[in-house]
Amino acid sequence: MSSVIIEDIKGALVEEPRSGLRPLNTNSEGKYLSRSLRISYNNITDLTDLQNVLAHFLARPSQIGWLDLSFNRITHIDPVLCELRELRVLYLHGNGIWNLSEVDRLRELQYLHTITLHGNVIETNRKYRWRLHFHTVYTDFLPSSLTHTHILFNCEKFGCNVLSFAAIVPG
Secondary structure, eight states, X not given: OTTSOOSSGGGGGGSOOOOOSSOOOBOTTSOBOOSEEEOOSSXXXXXXXXXXXXXXXXXXXXXXXXXXXXXXXXXXXXXXXXXXXXXXXXXXXXXXXXXXXXXXXXXXXXXXXXXXXXXXXXXXXXXXXXXXXXXXXXXXXXXXXXXXXXXXXXXXXXXXXXXXXXXXXXX
């Protein structure tokens, strides 16, 4: 449902999802047997009814693992995102998210390993990247040029918990 120009997340309920290169399978109720949903390039500002949208389209909404909400007008990390316990990938880039402390909500998502927040106001905060690194399971988004020494050195500078980082650094 990318580029449909949905103003409200509930607006997705009246739209017909586009099929990609591969046709999507559905169950007997016509719900998609998918673990992903793309609602990008719209004008969505509020995610309050996200659970209803997921239940409307997906056969197993509680198992959503990939959600693309990029390029909308979202300004807050809505607590409804934390209800998506199986979420592994969350695209929020190109929105208007500005409050760094709201990123902390996402640490409830134990399987979340990829989140994109570039292109948001939050990115202007100098602690933004470091805060993200210490609240995700993996460090996929760490710049490859950083070494463990750089990160540990900067932990005190940016107020990070070294022990929590040590627990998530692969290898």
